[in-house]
Amino acid sequence: MDWLTSFPHMDDDALRALKKMIDESFKSFTRGYGDSIEAFFNPLQHFLIFSERVMTQTPWPIILLVVGAIAWFASRNWKIVAGSVLTLLLIGYFGMWDDTMKTISMIFVCTVLSIVVGIPIGIAMAKSDVMRKIINPILDVMQTMPSFVYLIPVVMLLGIGKVPGLIAVVIYAIPPIIRLTNLGIRLVDPDMLEAADAFGSSSWQKLRKVQMPLALPTIMAGINQTIMMALAMVVIASMIGVQGLGQPVLKAISNQYFTLGMFNGLAIVGIAIIFDRVSQAYGKRLQKHLEVVHG
Incomplete structure (x- = not known):
């Protein structure tokens, strides 16, 4: 037996x-x-260092004005603007400004890299069923693999530092933007594509002038989810040298500093809420605009 x-x-x-x-x-x-x-990956390192330098060396009133302007442009909502600025003011008041700027610069670079890599892959999946069948299982593995596991091959290849942490964060955070780009393009109304064909549009023209604009709200939802997942990975990436709010949290775990961990954890939550509200509001504005244009 x-x-x-x-x-x-x-x-x-x-x-x-x-x-x-x-x-x-x-x-x-x-x-x-x-x-x-x-x-x-050296150019990526230079981009990250430049972004971090800009965020940390720019005077805080200018940062607040820029954040407020971006929030207003995206949402046209004074509550979101006031909430974003107030959150950053509180973060700065409690002494976490520099770490927050480093984290925001990391998330910015991760998001740009995810957009540059993820959207073309999503488009390729939407255009080819074979490509979709190949990439979907890879995305399934990427989304279910424990986040700590991403650190192992990256550290073995590149060692400890900012770039290995950045790559680990991007690998963890990129699947939503790929999936939702594919979904958004596939959900475009076939009648719109037939109309574009009737006007003699090429495949590139259909993609650029019809499919991408109509899929933009869905793609924005993918960008939103990518940012949220990147923020969730910040603390784990701090284990291999990523600076920012994750390192004080890691220090708090190691030394049982309750308030240090809670304050920096809440700062990460605050940044996540700002990104979430602003990007969601922008996605809704795009959706309403498209409904007016095509409805």
């Missing part, structure tokens, strides 16, 4: 040999190509 209580598995020696072979292969790959991969 042992076979009922003990699940049949690979021989322990064979399993150890398999794991050792995979580990050694990956280590050989990192030794052989690690420097080339690091050089490939």
